[in-house]
Amino acid sequence: MRLPLVVAVAMVCSIGAGCASHGYAPLEANVESMKSVREALEEANAQTDRVLASLNKVVAWADRDPLPAFDEFEDDLGNLEDLAEEASVRAQAMKDASEAYFRTWQAENSEMKTEGLHDLSAERMNTARESWRNVQDQATAMSDSFQEFLDRLREIKGYLSSNMSPSGIEAARPYIGRAEMSGRTLKERIADLTAAIDRSTAKVAPAGAAG
Numbered sequence: 001m002r003l004p005l006v007v008a009v010a011m012v013c014s015i016g017a018g019c020a021s022h023g024y025a026p027l028e029a030n031v032e033s034m035k036s037v038r039e040a041l042e043e044a045n046a047q048t049d050r051v052l053a054s055l056n057k058v059v060a061w062a063d064r065d066p067l068p069a070f071d072e073f074e075d076d077l078g079n080l081e082d083l084a085e086e087a088s089v090r091a092q093a094m095k096d097a098s099e100a101y102f103r104t105w106q107a108e109n110s111e112m113k114t115e116g117l118h119d120l121s122a123e124r125m126n127t128a129r130e131s132w133r134n135v136q137d138q139a140t141a142m143s144d145s146f147q148e149f150l151d152r153l154r155e156i157k158g159y160l161s162s163n164m165s166p167s168g169i170e171a172a173r174p175y176i177g178r179a180e181m182s183g184r185t186l187k188e189r190i191a192d193l194t195a196a197i198d199r200s201t202a203k204v205a206p207a208g209a210a211g
Contacts, residue, residue, distance in 0.1 A: 026100050029101070030098050031204065031205045032097075033096075034098075036094070037090045037091055037094045041087070041193060044083045044084070045187055045191075048187055048190075049187075051073065051076040051077055051080050051183075052180055052183050054069060054073040055073050057073070058070050067164070073157070077154070088143075095136075098132055102129055106125070109122055128203045134200070135196045137196075138196040141192070142186070142189035142190055145188075148186075149186045152182050153179055156175055159172055159175070
């Protein structure tokens with residue numbers, strides 16, 4: 001994800017002091033980084049619902065008192081922006097960890113003398129790498145959707161901050177509807193990326209490590 005879910009690979013290893021002492025450290029860092037992104041995706045998905053709910057509350061209270069609802073919308077948008085930044089950092093950590101993992105795997109393969117074992121390992125590495133490419137593709141699509149959704153919400157916030165009369169809010173309904181559509185698309189992209197992460201994790205994680 002290029003923008004818009006803070007765990008660096010170094011942090012993953014430093015949390016458990018023994019990380020660097022194990023031969024499977026790159027695998028462990030890779031799995032942990034994917035789990036970290038997945039957790040951020042879950043938070044972003046829930047916050048998307050919250051920000052849309054508070055925005056619709058502004059509309060619902062347009063002819064009464066929309067100001068408290070607008071304050072709630074502002075807070076929810078700010079939290080979503082924070083999650084977007086968090087997701088970006090975690091996604092970069094995931095990318096770094098995965099690249100280090102595949103470099104280590106490739107180096108291990110190059111030292112194998114037993115042809116059958118070498119071929120088996122190479123085949124499984126290629127399968128895992130293809131699954132990882134799908135994660136990257138889904139992450140790009142999710143990032144684009146996240147950016148579009150945030151842009152729409154920021155513009156609506158700017159408009160409403162100067163147009164909070166009943167007629168002003170009513171006039172913004174079509175644009176709020178478009179933001180809702182962008183939010184639904186984002187949630188679909190989050191689901192796609194989560195599924196891709198789960199598939200990629202399942203191809204490399206030890207039993208019990210992917211949960």
